Amino acid sequence: MPQSTPFQPRLSGLNQTGVWKLWAGYAVAPAYQHSISTEYYAIRNSAALLDTSPLFKLRFAGPGAETLLRHAMVRDVGAIADGRAQYTCWCDRRGYVLQDGVVLRLSSDDFLLTAAEPTLKYFRDLASDLGIAREVVQDVSLDFGILALQGPLARRILARLTDSANGLRYFGVTHGTIAGHGVILSRTGYTGDLGYELWVPRQGALAVLDALLEAGRGDNLTMMGTTALKMARVEAGLLLMDVDFRSSRHAWVDEQRETPTELGWGWMLRAMERSDRDFVGRGAIEQELATGSSRWTTTGLAVDVHDYERVHDDAGVLAPRHEVYEETTMSVYRRSETPWDYAGYATSFHYSSLLRRPLALAKIPMDLAVKGTEVDLELTVIRRPQNVLARVHAGPFFNPERKTAAADEVQNP
Amino acid sequence: MSTEPKSAALRYDAVVIGAGHNGLVHAGYLARAGMRTLLLEQRHLVGGAAITEELLPGFRFTTFSYAISLLRPEIVDDLDLVEHGLMVLPLANTFQPGLNGEYLALGPDADANYHEIARFSAEDAEAARDLDHLIARLCVALKPWMDRIPPNVRSEDPADLEAMAELRAFMEGLDPEVRTLAERFASSSAAEILDATFEHDLVKSLYASSGIIGSMVSPRDRESGLVWLFHKMGEYDGSPGSWGFHKGGNGGFTQVLARACEAFGVEIRTEARVKRVLHEQGAVRGVELEDGQRIEAPVVVSALDPRQTFTRLVDPSDMPADLIEHLEGYKYQGSASKVNFALSDLPTFPGLEDKPDLFRGFTNLGPSIDYLHQAFTEAKEGRFSRRPFIDCCIQSTVDPGMSPPGKHVMSCFVMYTPYQLAEGTWDDQRDALGDTVQETLEEFFPGFSELVLHREVVTPLDIERTVGLSEGNIFAGELFDTQLFLNRPAPGWNQYRTPISGYYQCGSGTHPGGCVSGGPGMLAARQVLKDAQAGA
Numbered sequence: 001m002p003q004s005t006p007f008q009p010r011l012s013g014l015n016q017t018g019v020w021k022l023w024a025g026y027a028v029a030p031a032y033q034h035s036i037s038t039e040y041y042a043i044r045n046s047a048a049l050l051d052t053s054p055l056f057k058l059r060f061a062g063p064g065a066e067t068l069l070r071h072a073m074v075r076d077v078g079a080i081a082d083g084r085a086q087y088t089c090w091c092d093r094r095g096y097v098l099q100d101g102v103v104l105r106l107s108s109d110d111f112l113l114t115a116a117e118p119t120l121k122y123f124r125d126l127a128s129d130l131g132i133a134r135e136v137v138q139d140v141s142l143d144f145g146i147l148a149l150q151g152p153l154a155r156r157i158l159a160r161l162t163d164s165a166n167g168l169r170y171f172g173v174t175h176g177t178i179a180g181h182g183v184i185l186s187r188t189g190y191t192g193d194l195g196y197e198l199w200v201p202r203q204g205a206l207a208v209l210d211a212l213l214e215a216g217r218g219d220n221l222t223m224m225g226t227t228a229l230k231m232a233r234v235e236a237g238l239l240l241m242d243v244d245f246r247s248s249r250h251a252w253v254d255e256q257r258e259t260p261t262e263l264g265w266g267w268m269l270r271a272m273e274r275s276d277r278d279f280v281g282r283g284a285i286e287q288e289l290a291t292g293s294s295r296w297t298t299t300g301l302a303v304d305v306h307d308y309e310r311v312h313d314d315a316g317v318l319a320p321r322h323e324v325y326e327e328t329t330m331s332v333y334r335r336s337e338t339p340w341d342y343a344g345y346a347t348s349f350h351y352s353s354l355l356r357r358p359l360a361l362a363k364i365p366m367d368l369a370v371k372g373t374e375v376d377l378e379l380t381v382i383r384r385p386q387n388v389l390a391r392v393h394a395g396p397f398f399n400p401e402r403k404t405a406a407a408d409e410v411q412n413p
Numbered sequence: 414m415s416t417e418p419k420s421a422a423l424r425y426d427a428v429v430i431g432a433g434h435n436g437l438v439h440a441g442y443l444a445r446a447g448m449r450t451l452l453l454e455q456r457h458l459v460g461g462a463a464i465t466e467e468l469l470p471g472f473r474f475t476t477f478s479y480a481i482s483l484l485r486p487e488i489v490d491d492l493d494l495v496e497h498g499l500m501v502l503p504l505a506n507t508f509q510p511g512l513n514g515e516y517l518a519l520g521p522d523a524d525a526n527y528h529e530i531a532r533f534s535a536e537d538a539e540a541a542r543d544l545d546h547l548i549a550r551l552c553v554a555l556k557p558w559m560d561r562i563p564p565n566v567r568s569e570d571p572a573d574l575e576a577m578a579e580l581r582a583f584m585e586g587l588d589p590e591v592r593t594l595a596e597r598f599a600s601s602s603a604a605e606i607l608d609a610t611f612e613h614d615l616v617k618s619l620y621a622s623s624g625i626i627g628s629m630v631s632p633r634d635r636e637s638g639l640v641w642l643f644h645k646m647g648e649y650d651g652s653p654g655s656w657g658f659h660k661g662g663n664g665g666f667t668q669v670l671a672r673a674c675e676a677f678g679v680e681i682r683t684e685a686r687v688k689r690v691l692h693e694q695g696a697v698r699g700v701e702l703e704d705g706q707r708i709e710a711p712v713v714v715s716a717l718d719p720r721q722t723f724t725r726l727v728d729p730s731d732m733p734a735d736l737i738e739h740l741e742g743y744k745y746q747g748s749a750s751k752v753n754f755a756l757s758d759l760p761t762f763p764g765l766e767d768k769p770d771l772f773r774g775f776t777n778l779g780p781s782i783d784y785l786h787q788a789f790t791e792a793k794e795g796r797f798s799r800r801p802f803i804d805c806c807i808q809s810t811v812d813p814g815m816s817p818p819g820k821h822v823m824s825c826f827v828m829y830t831p832y833q834l835a836e837g838t839w840d841d842q843r844d845a846l847g848d849t850v851q852e853t854l855e856e857f858f859p860g861f862s863e864l865v866l867h868r869e870v871v872t873p874l875d876i877e878r879t880v881g882l883s884e885g886n887i888f889a890g891e892l893f894d895t896q897l898f899l900n901r902p903a904p905g906w907n908q909y910r911t912p913i914s915g916y917y918q919c920g921s922g923t924h925p926g927g928c929v930s931g932g933p934g935m936l937a938a939r940q941v942l943k944d945a946q947a948g949a
Contacts, residue, residue: 003528025524118527118539139535250546252553 002027005053006145006205014223023226024116026054031225036323037353042222043191043232044354047151049212050224052190052197056118057141060111064132069103069111071279072126074260075268078277082107085171085186089260089268095284096248096257097265098122099241104173104186104199112184112199114146116241117249126280145205149212150195150232152402153219158185158196160215165196170404179204179211190229192236194402231325234350234359235398237300239263243327244298244347244361259288262363264298296344296363300393301332301377303358307389308379315381324351324358332362333376333387343368346377352397359397360390368392425451425680427712427941428700430687430726431881431920433461434663436716437670438934439919441492443712444677446942451708452679453700455686455881459671461716462880462887463929465664469867471817472755475662476871477880478887479751479806479824480504480775482647482656483930485560491935497672498665501657502811503649506774510762510857511615512781518771519619521652533613540610544620549653551591551598552646558583559646559925562936563898567905599894603637604782614781621785622777622802625828627887627927629748631789632782636893643892643926656775658808662815663929690715690726690916697915700726712915712941716934718882718889719743719902719922723911733912739903743896743922747832747873747885748792752850754823755816755867759807760858776805778857788829795835797846800853802828820866825850832873832884839874846870888927889920898924909937910944917941 003026005011017034020027028051031039042048060069069077075088082105089100099119104112124134149158158165164176165185173186181204189195200208213221230240239245248257260268269285288294312319326349334341346362360377368375371394376387429440432454440452458464462477481501489499509517517533519526523542530538564576587595597606603624607617623644624630624637631637649655659666671681690713691698699709715722719740723729729737765771779785779802788798804826809816816822827850834842847870854861873885882889890896901907902922909917919937921927 002525022522022524025522025528118531118535118542121536121539124536141535250542252550 003054005051006200006202007051007053007147007209010206010209011051011223021226024054024056028054029223029225030227032223036225036227036231039222039224039228040231040353042220043151043193043224043228045152046220046222047149047153047157047216048222048224048228049216050148050150050226050229051145052148053145055114055116055141055146056120056139057144057146057199058113058115058120058123059138059140060113060123060136061138062109062133062136064127064130064136065109065111068123068127068130068132068136070277071130072123073103074265074279074281074285076271076275076277077103077105077111079271080105083173085173085188087171087188089263089265091260091281091285092248093281093284094248094257095259095281095288096251096254097245097260097263098247098249100239102186102188104184106173106184112140117247122249143202144199145202147198147200147209147212148189148191148195149198150189150191150193150224152194152400153216153221154193154195157212157216157219157221161211168196169406179207181208183208190236190238191232192238192396192398192403193232193400194405227325230348231350231352234325234348234361235352235355235396237361237396239298239361240348258298259285259294261285261288261294262296262298266297292366294366296365297369298361298363299369300395300397301346301360301362301375301390302393302397303360303377304389304391305357308358311379311381311386311388315386317382321351321353324349326350330360330362331378332364332390333378334368335374335376343375355397357397359393364392422699422707422709423451424709425449426710427451427714428453428708428710429714429716429919430690430700431455431461431716432459432667432671432681432683433716433880433920434463434667434670434929434931435920435934435937436461436714437667437674438488438492438931439714439716439938440679440681441670441674441677442935442938443941444674444679445492446938448712448945450679451710452674452681453685453687453702454681454683456879457683459681459683460664460667462876462882463663463667465662468753468869469755472820472822472867473662473815474753474822474869475664475808475824476753476869477751477876478663478929479658479808479826480656481659481663481666481929482644482649482654483925483928483932484647485930485932485935486648487560488931488935492670492673493676494669494673497676498660498669500660501649502660504656504658504774504806506770506772507619508762508771508774508776509615509619510776510778510780511618514763515615515780516762516765517615517619518765518768520770530616533616534611537611537613537616541616544610545654547590547594548642548645550588551594551642552653554587554591555595555646558898559932560936562909562940563907563924565905565908566899598638598642600635601638602635603632603641604786605633606638606641607632607782614783618779618781618785619777621782622779622804625785625789625802626804626826627749627828628891629744629746629792629829629831631786633786636891639894639897640892644928646925647928647930658806658812660812660814662808662812666929687726689728690913692727692731692913692916695912695914697913712917712945714917714919714937714941716920718745718886718920719918720745720883721881722918722920722922727913727916731913736903736906736912743902744891744893745832745884745886746891747876747882747887748829749885749887750797750827750830750846750873751869751871752825752827752847753869753871754825754865756807756821756823756864757866758819758864759810759821760823760854760861760864762858770810772805772807773810774806776807778803778805778853792829792831795831795833797830797834797842797849798828799849801830801850803850803853805854825854830873832877832886839872843870843872843875846872889922890927892926897926901926909933909940
């Protein structure tokens, strides 16, 4: 039997589709209702709630916690204040990415981290190498459920239950009480929208979920399945492990491993030159940056709408636009004299109903990864390969002001 | 159709001795290449140690060998085995009962397995993923060496020198992580590797069983490292290290091979025991059967084990003294028995009565390294383990043809049961072994004995007597580094040839070794055909 998240007793009754899938051994809903678009638009137009509990949860607490994280992570958790969060990644010694995740800094020596794959032993072994007690790292996966409340009305809904999030800035972390249960709140998410994530103690899970659903009743608060979430994350330009990249840890060959630069996370490395902090993989990353040995980088591709229409019109079919989200490999070609001049490949493809444009996340050579560069993306139109024009797009495709805006400005959207 | 006069002695292009799975594979390849091939089997049925027998009406027993993993995929294609009925059913689960009601119930989903192991230790669950992946990487790296004729260390032939250089370059070129693991398997016991990897004993024992299967070694002996690696070298549909049941048992598999052989024109004769291999002036002439009949052939291939091949089928005094001396040190020391049951129903494990898929795979009784080591210690003293390691398989859970509806056949592979008993004989102790196995099963599955409709006990002596495997060793010789690859069965004689020109060996006592892999049969055929081409 699959594992159950703490919210499962309530959620199993809310899934109208009868379809479940496995995520890290847990049964989760790809969608709660038959219209994925409805769930998607709840994220963008009101608010949606996701059970993200299958993530592995680690707590780093006690003497050495900060030292360990500063050594383990590519970004410097020492650079953020208590009550702040940081999106980061961690690499192996060869500079290849193991995983990405968000670190919450609760206090000077108390941190929480989410991860897609088990990594308790990895961090404990690293602690041992540093002479730090292994027990500094604890797996608290079963102690908490996590809910992601995302969308423009997220703050308003949350404010009906607690004042704690009122002043919370983007990537801020605080404690609050909901339905009598202490929760940890962070202004983070995986949708690229205004949103919060709530770490709820297991025993309070159902009470907090019920309170949220009740508080959002008049604001179209909708349960979101993983498909709507993934559509939103493509628009936000956020990568998904095992879709857009894989962990170096269980790769077979280096071709399957990627460095932060190759994943388009060069921005995470900018602070490196201001500090000589020794973190795992630093030597290899410095070498990569010095020699320019990055094999590719990962970037967004915005597909030309007219060309997208044209290739389908020419074939006599409607261009697919409704709930198109694919995790398939699509080849990318350089626009040059040489026909079919292979350059790289896309890993995620989504027709954004909101942005009225097909979007892809792709790996292309560094020289092509310049904003606006034109490439060909290979679609399949009536079972045949067909190239369409796409343009390199740096950063998120959708990036509303409300995502990062100071709390006061988003009070009444 | 032969145009030769019938009065002449029977004459073939090749005679293969022993219709075990390697003899069958080998004969199939020779016939496929156009050689007129005769396959001789001493028993009334083909299959060697891979047979299925109906000992009780409706109950079909895998008397000896009972699962498949290392079968070389190219054989399936080359010999058209699918066309002849090949069907391998996945052994999807592994059930590892512990003491005091503990257990690990693992399946095909890696995430589910993580959570199952994490009930005991989250660190072990994570370490298991790393170890499984690293072992799989090592096996993939080694696979090309599994599937080629190994170099001859005693040879000055440029091809051999080149192959040795290639081997050294391969080892040096391995990914450092993978190479370190390879070195650990070669130099450490299973227990040493497991102690360095896991904290919980039940998790260690789950892995340790692969390190002792069919081998007279404790998981604390250095040799158990390589035995473990060997058992991971297979695959199920490309899933490394996974195993399957052949439809109809492993006898079903050898029947598929027999049909493939016949389709290629192999002539199979059963109840035809070879008395000796005939040779003159260093060249093979044919074979003589026990009944005195002589069969001529320029190529004779023994699928029997090295002791049979070099000291029974030919006069050892005709062999180089150093080879015979080496083979005297070649270890058989059979240590495994089979106890097979017909059951009126599935056994039940307390607390998991309603988990019907529990037995759709391997069930390992050997809940700790200490348990396994204790079992070994008893065997070392010359008696069978009082609490043996048992690998149970109930093929009828996924293959209804194996038993009447609702009833089951259960194959129990039992360790350690030494071929050489300190006191008494296996004929005296056969029933006592059956009782011990049944008592052990009763401890893990209360009420087991009430389910037993029939019991068959197969000791190492029975394996030797029936199948002909010396000392009952299921691999035709231990899987120790001194007896593998460059050394199987002896340095200088690891390329399927023998000191007699035209006389070859193709049994599990040659590279890559034991298990239902067909590798020896296939590679030996490659050598025979290469030599024929060179001589032609």
